[in-house]
Every structure is written in structure tokens, then in C-alpha cells.
Amino acid sequence: VGSWEMTTQANPSMAVLKEAADYLRTRDTPVGFPTETVYGLGADATRSGSVKGIYAAKRRPQDNPLIVHVSDLDMLRDLLRPSSSSPAPNGTTTPNGHSDVIPEIYKPLISRFWPGPLTILLPNPSPSPLAPEVTAGLPTFGARMPSSPLALSLIKLTGRPLAAPSANASTRPSATTASDVLEDMEGRIEMILDGGSCQVGVESTVVDGLCDPPVVLRPGGVSLEDIRACAGWDGVEKAYKDHSEQGKSAPRAPGMKYKHYSPRARVVLYEATYGAGQGRISEEDVDVIRDMTGQVDSVSEKRTKTIGLVRTRHWGQGAGLKCGEFRSIAASEAEADLDVHEADLYDSQGSVSVGTVLDLSIGHDARSVAQGLFAALRELDRRKPDLIFVEGIPDKDDIAAAVMNRLRKAASEIRS
Ligand code: TXA
Ligand code: MG
Secondary structure (H helix, E strand, C coil): CCCCCCEEEECCCHHHHHHHHHHHHHCCCCEEECCCCCCEEEEECCCHHHHHHHHHHHCCCCCCCCEEECCCHHHHHHHHCCCCCCCCCCCEECCCCCEECCCHHHHHHHHHHCCCCEEEEEECCCCCCCCHHHHCCCCEEEEECCCCHHHHHHHHHHCCCEECCECCCCCCCCCCCHHHHHHHHECCECEEEECCCCCCCCCCEEEECCCCCCEEEECCCCCHHHHHCCCCCCCCEECCCCCCCCCCCCCCCCCCCCCCCCCCCEEEEECCCCCCCCCCCCHHHHHHHHHHHCCCCCHHHCCCEEEEEEECCCCCCCCCCCCCCEEECCCCEEECCEEEEEEEEECCCCCCEEEEEEEEECCCCHHHHHHHHHHHHHHHHHCCCCEEEEECCCCCCCHHHHHHHHHHHHCCEEEC
């Protein structure tokens, strides 16, 4: 790419994985790689130069700590012992007589959810084997064992824990395909391993079991209800804002939020109307669209607008946002995995076209919505809409919590 040499490898072979592992051990530019949640921007977590390369490529503030990815529990144990000590120092003693440095509270979670989309906070020993840039000065570090076979192989071949944030540019939606990584990182990194689309689609759940009661810091691929079912975790609390604190008030002013997961277009999130038989965007909501598209009285006043619409419920074509505003004009036009339908946007009389609707449905259950969410925001954003409407999903203690958490951060406005 320009003077850069970009390697994008589909279904990387063992030779390519070895090349990437060599690169990670010796170079200071991160490598894009798939995990089951989202793509990561990986670097050798034990070398400062390499970890600094992540912050540079992502343009990420240095005070935001990184997750350390391990391929097995012995690699994790090595990170829990001071770097000067021998492999088996004093630790708690397990029934079979072996010392173990992994805190007991995490054992049920590790056996149930690893490898998988769960990140646990652990005490960072002093001196730490990790580069100080990984933890951003905190006394703890986050660790997870990804389930993606490609990610596991890469870590194992590198022989080092890999620090990796999500592989998007800071503030952008996370990347769930190799081409999404390329879109944000072109000219900033030299290698992306292409493992196709990510299965889970939202990031890992981050938990802290070192405090009492234990807390979930970020909802993600492992649900709160599944964590609560583990021994020692029945009293787990949410340390993130969810529907009870957010979204019930008047629409938030654009720019007042912490910018995260955001496409370039403004995002309006609908949290509303989930009762049985409801679920349609109301007349009042349609008025908002009219305001935003500009009420038109004559063809001469016509202001063409493009509106993105992410549907998350199982509505047929033309249902949902309707009330005469939309008339389907085009057959489905499949692009990549996403099926974007183009429709005319009409004025309130239904007679004058004032623009285009880009209508994208990402499924009707929480899992498929999670999987398609970031790709949908990115796909619509590429078509440069004036704004993107997103239909929220009911916020339960399952993966829907992760979806709504991301959407509330991406949205400039929440309507409920
Ligand atoms: O699924 C994932 O977790 C993806 C893939 C690549 O593994 N990674 C990811 O990384 O989402 P990132 O950097 O985008 O988000 C890491 C989150 C941040 O919210 C960060 O603040 C939190 O984990 N985190 C990391 N270390 C922490 C620590 N020591 N204490 C508190 N929060 C921590
Ligand atoms: Mg991220």
C-alpha cells in the first residue's frame, strides 16, 4: 500500500502464520488478526517497543489499557509471577500439590468459558513480565484465551502473550472482517491475517473478580446470566451503565457523549416500543425523519438525503419504518454478507421523493444482531448517509446487553 507492503492472507497457511509469528517477535508494528469476537491488533506484550506500536497505529490514548491474549494456562501463569522469579515460586497449593498462581475466584469461569470471549482482571506482579504500556499504570492486567483457532495458533507460534485491542482506529466501530481492518489501518500496519468474519461480533465480556462483590466492567460475548450461574459469581454486579441509567431521559445532545464505536454518520438509536405486537417505529418517530430530511412542499425545495436504516427485528420488506414514507424500488443488492435494499424516501404526502433509504436487516435474534452489528454500521457508512437509524433490541442479561451497550455509545441521539 504505497510504500508499504500490505500482506492480506485469506485462510493463512502454516507458513504464513510462522512468518507472522516471526514478525511479532522481532518487529514493532502490530499485526491484524481475527479472534472469535472482533479482529485484534496484536503485539508482543512483553516488549515496550512493540506495544507502543499498537497505540501509534490505533491513535489510541495511552491511558487505556490493553487485553493480553494467551494460548494456554501456563502462559498465563508465567504472567502472574514476578519476572525475576523461577517458574514455580510460592503460591496457593492445589489438592494435587502443585502451586497455582491463578486466583481461585476465576477457576469456574476459566473452566466454563475459556477459550472464549471472556476477559478477567489479574494482579500484575512486580517486576512484571509485561511491558508497562500494556497496563497503562494500573495494578492489574486483563487477560483472555481466545477460541479462534487462528488466534490460538498465532499466539502459540509466537511463543509470547499478545497484547491486542480491537483493530479499529480509535472511536470507530470495531472491525469484524479483514477488509474492515484494512479500511482503518491502511498505511499504518503491514500485515493482516484474514480469517473471515468473526463469529461473535462484539468484544469479550470484561470481569473483575478481585473485588467483592465481583463486577462486570464491559458486557460482551459471555452473558451476565451465564457468569451469574458460576460458583462464587451469583452476586456479580454490573459496573457499566445500562438501560436503567441511560436512554430514558430526553435525547442526549450530540457531542456530549464519549465517542466510541462511531461511524462518520450521525446515529439515532430507537430503544422504544418492544411490547408484543408493537415494534414499529411510530408516527412521532417518522416526524423526526421528516425533520431531518427537511419537510418538502414542492419539488423545487427538494433536498435529497440518504438515510441508513439498520433493522434488528424480523420485519418484512417495507414494514417497520413505513407509514407511507418508504416504497421499495430495488430488488435486493447483495454486497459481501450484507443485503442492502435501496428504497425511495418520500415526503409526508407520499408523492415526492426526497432521498434514498439504505435498508439493512441484520437478523431477528440477539446473536445474529451482535454478529452483524459493526459490519452493518461500516457498510452503511461507506455509502455516506446523512444519518443512520438503528432499531434497538430488548436489553436483557444476554448478549443483547453487549449490543445495546455498543449502540448507546455509537448513538448521538437515543429515542425511547
Ligand atoms: O474481544 C475483545 O476483548 C477484543 C479482542 C481483540 O480480543 N479486544 C478488545 O480490546 O476489545 P479493547 O482494547 O478494544 O478493549 C479492552 C477493554 C477496554 O474497555 C479496557 O479499558 C479494558 O478492556 N481493560 C483492559 N485492561 C484493563 C484493566 N487492567 N482494568 C480495567 N479495564 C481494563
Ligand atoms: Mg475497542
